[in-house]
Every structure is written in structure tokens, then in C-alpha cells.
Amino acid sequence: MSEHSWIQELLQIGGKDGKFSEKQLKILEAAVEMFAEKGYAATSTSEIAKKAGVAEGTIFRHYKTKKDLLLAIVTPTLFQSVAPFLAKEFVREVFDNEYETYEQFLRAVLANRYAFVKTYLPAIRVLWQELAFHSEIKQCFQRVFVEHVYPKFARIVRHFQEKGELAELPVDSVIRLTITSLAGFLAARFLLLPDHNWDDEAEMERTIRVLMNGLRR
């Protein structure tokens, strides 16, 4: 019946299946699209209601304020954005030699995040834009990064430095350079020049190769 499966998937980080009614999904879908296109502040709830095909009041039955609606979109997106690092089995996979090299690890991460961004682009746009203006979101982002992403990432980097693959640069710098490289590709690919004629496979390959040449001992 529902056509909104992508929204539903994005929002269901846990197993809360069936939580969203048909109308609710329409509202969320309409909101993501309009927020991505015009920005949160420049989108009116009446526009969202019209696009979603519901009455204005219906929005406020589900979300007490317009901002709640934004957070309902942005918070799950934020968590999904760093999902691999939240997964319990993730670090174990690295250390259990599922990835023998940092390069293999990068390749896996990039492929995974590429697919994620491609699927959920509008929601990511919204997150990215509004991050700058809403301190709750920014703080949430920083907390997640500091508590979950950074420690695991650092262990992985140190692991491959000890294995001799990576040069003895400061761990923070390696992380920063890595994220910048991968995110830089995704930003260029999907945000800045989405209409450019990209050879995705090749460009990802080059991105990894150049980065690894730079980072290797």
C-alpha cells in the first residue's frame, strides 16, 4: 500500500516497525523534500500539508511544533549517517581480519556510505544545512562523534599504524584526512556537481588510491 518505504527505512533505526501511519509518512516525505529544496526556515507548514495531501492540523497532531518535525527527520538521519561506527560488530570485523588493510577498510566504508547518500540524499541535505543553525543538532552530532565514531576510528587507525601500513602521522590528522577525502568526494558527487558526468567507480578508486598513497608509510 505504502510508497514511502525509503523514508520508513531511514527513520527506523531500531526495530520500531509499523510505527508510522500512512499520513505520517506522507507528511515526513513532503517535509524532507521541501526542507531539502528550500530550507527549513523558508518552508511553511501549509506548503508541507498541501504537498502531503493532509490538513494543516494533521501535522500538529503528530508533531507538536514545526521544529519537532525537523528533528524527527534529522535525528535518525544523523545516526544513520554514522551507522557503521555505531554497529556493535563493526570494530570486531576490522580486528578479526575481515579487512586486512586500511585500504580495504576504506573501500568498504566508502562503498557503504556512497549507497547511503545516494538513497537518502534529501534527508542528508537537510541534516547538513540545518546542522549549522540548530545547536541541539550540532551538539547531538558532536556527542555521537566524540563518544562513538572517534574512539573506534582511532583504534582502527592505530591498529593499521602498528601493522605498519599507515605512516606515523598523528591519529587525529589521519582521521581528518580520511573523512575529508571520502566526504569530499560524496559532497562533490551529490551536492556540488550532481549533474556532472561522473564515472563513480573510477573516481572512488582514485580517491582511495590517492589517499592511501598519501597515508602509507
Add this chain to the structure above:
Amino acid sequence: MSEHSWIQELLQIGGKDGKFSEKQLKILEAAVEMFAEKGYAATSTSEIAKKAGVAEGTIFRHYKTKKDLLLAIVTPTLFQSVAPFLAKEFVREVFDNEYETYEQFLRAVLANRYAFVKTYLPAIRVLWQELAFHSEIKQCFQRVFVEHVYPKFARIVRHFQEKGELAELPVDSVIRLTITSLAGFLAARFLLLPDHNWDDEAEMERTIRVLMNGLRR
């Protein structure tokens, strides 16, 4: 008398000295700060007027609409952002062996753009945020890039590929990787983690080094 020299400098891409009155500069300064902090759409003209210490009507005497005020800030910022590539002597400097290596060239560009971003951060924030929502700005940006930045950048890259310094990667990819690396550093440094304890000299050095290791033959 005036304290707004930084705005004045930013906006005077040509030699239009003395063009801005005291009140106009106060308006522009207040607008940049508020737009950077809360976003264009979420900032009201009455807030700007109050912060600038002028009557609301005064804003509209100088800028017919709120959007005109935005463009008065964003357009010069956009041009200044790519200013080195607009300068006539720029390419000549490269080919006249002012820069013997791509690495030297990168170092000069990064130092220059680092200073620029540091000085004009709020205006750059505004440009960066609103680029996504206003097609006129986006188109202007793309035109400037395609007509001025890209061709010169490509010549430089080819020059150093022919000299044997750079690997024979596609020119577009070299440009993309270069911009991503430098802009990625600046974004991390000034936008994402401005409060982190950065050792700017060292991190810029590492950024250049890793990138060059990646790009070298």
C-alpha cells in the same frame, strides 16, 4: 571613523573606494553576522536594523528587497572566494617559474585562502549556506568556475604533469582531489570544528604532504 573596514574590503572587489556610507556598512555588517548565525530565511529585517542601529526603513532605502541585501553580500564574497584565479597575472606567475612545483603552488594557494577564510569567515558561511537555496547564486558560481577557475586550473595541472611532477591521472580528478583536500581542511578547521585545538601550520603541511604523496608520479 569607520570600524567596518573588513566588510568594506570584502565588498570592494574593484576600486570603488568610498562607495559605502557609514550606515550602509553597519547594515551590511549586521546582516552578515545574523545571516551567518541564523541563516538568511530565519533572520528578520527588523533584527538586522536593530543590530545595525538604524531604522528598518533605512535598509530598504539601500536595498530594495531583503534578497538584494543578501546578494550584495554574497556576490562579492563569491568572487573573492576564487579571486586568485581571477587575477590576470596569476597563471603567468605559475609559468614564469614563480612556482617550480605543484607543491609550491598548492602551498601558496592554501596559505592565501586560509588567510581569506579566516578574515571573512561569516561572509563565507553565508555564501556556503545560501548557495544551496538560491539558483541565481548557484548559477553565478558555476559560471565563474567553468569560465575562469577551471580552465586556468587545468592548464596548471597539465603543466606539472608534463614536467613529470604529477601522475597521469585525469585532469578533472586531480583538480577535484586538490580542491577537496584544501577546502576540506578549511571546512573542518573553520566550520565543523572551529573550537578544536588546531596546530594550523602543521595540519596544512600534512594536508599538502599527503595530497602530494598521492598525486605524485
Add this chain to the structure above:
Amino acid sequence: MSEHSWIQELLQIGGKDGKFSEKQLKILEAAVEMFAEKGYAATSTSEIAKKAGVAEGTIFRHYKTKKDLLLAIVTPTLFQSVAPFLAKEFVREVFDNEYETYEQFLRAVLANRYAFVKTYLPAIRVLWQELAFHSEIKQCFQRVFVEHVYPKFARIVRHFQEKGELAELPVDSVIRLTITSLAGFLAARFLLLPDHNWDDEAEMERTIRVLMNGLRR
């Protein structure tokens, strides 16, 4: 419950009964009165709202712009102003000897329009004033006149010229003189000197008599 029957009647040229809510009628009534008193341009929507006892936003829920509110009043008034000539049975009545003479016909028309103006005076004032400034209204008026009023009026005049009652003046002049005489009386009576001590019956009788003496063979 409702006290606004006159507005409701005026606006319901067709059989759209029950179309207007209580608040909508209050808005229309307040608007007609204020437009008549101060003119459209000099009346603010906040004044209308206050007089109507509704919030200002409520006006704009029903009428997208202030001008739409004007047109909602003026357009029906315009049609009602020439209503007799729009009625399908009207011409037949004349030719079926319901009126044996032009004089009888004039008497009927004048009595009818006298009652109309007396009842809907404020709305007619508004129509009359704004006709001069809004080309849409003027064009609508001209179209209705040329397509509906003039042809029927001309047939009637020719009919009584052929019967020998009216002199062989140009039809256009007869129509012009007739309308000028009747409308002139109504304008003097209700617009220019409403406070004068009028003997309406006698003055209407004189108006008809003098006009007919002038037009008769």
C-alpha cells in the same frame, strides 16, 4: 441568526444560497461600508478586521489579497446594477405589450433601479468610485454593457420608434439621453444631495415627463 441579509442578497446573483459564512458576511459588510466612506485605497485591512470583529488574518483566509476583497464586492454589484437587462424574460415582456409605451417602460425601469440604489447604496458608491481606477472593473463593465445592455436597449428603442412614439433620433443618442436622465436623477438624489428634502415620487414623475416630452415625435 444572521443580520447581513442585504449583503447576502446582493452577492447572490445566482442561486448560491448559504455560500457565505457568518464571518465572511461580517467582513464583506465592514469592507463595503468602509470602502464607501473612505475609498478602497484609504481603507486598511486592519480597520476592516476591527470593524468586522475578526482577526486580520481571517480576511486573507477568505480573500487572497485586498483587491480580491474589492472585486468580491464590486463584481456582483456591477451585474446587479444592470440586472434587468440581463434577465431573459425582460425583452419579451416589452414586446409582449407588457409595456405599451416607452414611457411605461421607463417608469418601470426607474422605479426598479430606484429601489435597487436605495437598498444597495454603499456597494454602488464603491463600484462607481473604483470603476475609474481599476481597469479590470472598467473592462468588465464595458463588456457587459456592449454585449447585454446595449443590444436589448437598442431593440426596445427601435421598437417604440417604429410604433411612432419616439422621434427619429439616432438610437445611440436616445439611449444616452435616457440613461443620463435616469442615472442623473439617481446620482443627484443619492450621491450628490442625499440630505436635500426630496419629493421622490414627484421628481421621478417630472424626470420621466420632461424626458418623454423631449424624445417624443
Add this chain to the structure above:
Amino acid sequence: MSEHSWIQELLQIGGKDGKFSEKQLKILEAAVEMFAEKGYAATSTSEIAKKAGVAEGTIFRHYKTKKDLLLAIVTPTLFQSVAPFLAKEFVREVFDNEYETYEQFLRAVLANRYAFVKTYLPAIRVLWQELAFHSEIKQCFQRVFVEHVYPKFARIVRHFQEKGELAELPVDSVIRLTITSLAGFLAARFLLLPDHNWDDEAEMERTIRVLMNGLRR
């Protein structure tokens, strides 16, 4: 030097020659035209200033308020509108047999007022429109009518009733019917259907003829 002679003539009801400066005339001319086209309330002083080619402040140097500017146009126009009846020699001319019949008298008045309206149409439009909204103008108009126009007109009507030319209708009705007929022609000719293909001579002749047929004993 000046091109504004018509305005100057209209405004100089007395012999105040040379009273208006070049700029003042430009302001008045621009104001009349815009008030006639859009109405007093819908015309801004800045529009007038732009059209007149002067600074906004200059208007307020000559006329303390926008309303003063309106009155500076409307008051002279009002007096000129009934000018014949204000002229001292006017009644004497009638009784000294300069006009042997009411019909001759009407013909003279109509020709004179026709020329006046044709020359000063925009100012008359303004007077006519604003009369309805400004009680000072209305009162001024009524005072002039009651004190100057009506008594003289009444004497003339009685004169020709005594001479046996006019029927023994109430004097007020004769005056009303006369004014209505002449003003009705001028209104139709210049305000309602200025673009119609008028044969002015013939229509004026018919107007007089029909009216006289109606009023004659």
C-alpha cells in the same frame, strides 16, 4: 520657458501672475496626472517627485502635507468649474438680453463648459473623485453652490418662466434637470466613454433640443 501653461491658467483664478516657480508647476502637473490616473490615496509622494523630476523634500517645502497638495489642485478647479456663475457680469448679460432665450443661454453655457472640461480634464477627474471622500471639499462645493450658483441660476430660470418660455415646473427641478442633462453629456463624453466615436456638435445640439422640448411650456 515653461510648458505648464494649462496648469498655471487653471490655478490662477485671480490675477496672481508669476506666483508659481518652474519646480512648483512641475510638481502640480505631475500630481494632477497621477491623482487622476490612480487616485489621491493610491499615489505616493515619491512617485510624484520622480515624475516631476524633483526631490521628495521639495514637495514638502511648497506644500506642508500631501493633502495640502491635493487642495492646491482641487480648490481652484472647483471654483473654475462653476466660474461662469461666479463672474460678476454673468447675470447682467442674461438680463440685458444678451441671451434672448433659455435655449440660447444653455447653448452658451454648454459650449463654455465643454471647452473647460476638455482643457482641464485631469483636474476635473481629481475633483470629482475626491469630492466623495474629503468633507472639506464637499462643504466648500456646497457653500459655493448654495451661495453663488443656485441663487443666480434660480433668478435666470424664473426670468424665462415669467417670459413664458419655460413651463411652470418647480425652479429646483428645472435647475436639477438642466444640470443633469448638461453634466450627463459631459460625463458620458469625457469620463465614461471617451473613446466612443462622438459627433460632439450634433450630440450637444440634441442634448439641448431634447431638454428644451421637455422644459418648454
Add this chain to the structure above:
DNA sequence: GATGAATGAGCTTTCATTCAT
């Protein structure tokens, strides 16, 4: 649970008017 009319605060913009130059 869903609706949409109603609200009133707040938005961008315009305006008549002032005043230092």
C-alpha cells in the same frame, strides 16, 4: 484521528514627513 477556520504575532515593504547639508 483528522479537519480547516480562526487567530494574532510577526514578516517584508511602503509611506509621508523631517532635517542636516
Add this chain to the structure above:
DNA sequence: GATGAATGAAAGCTCATTCAT
């Protein structure tokens, strides 16, 4: 006398939110 930058009140209109149905 003329200017036009500056004003701030008020204009038309939009908006997030409420609530009776």
C-alpha cells in the same frame, strides 16, 4: 530654495499553532 538620507509608523500579507467539529 533644493536635496535626499533617514525615520518609524503603518501597510498588506504570511505563518505556526489552536480548537471546535
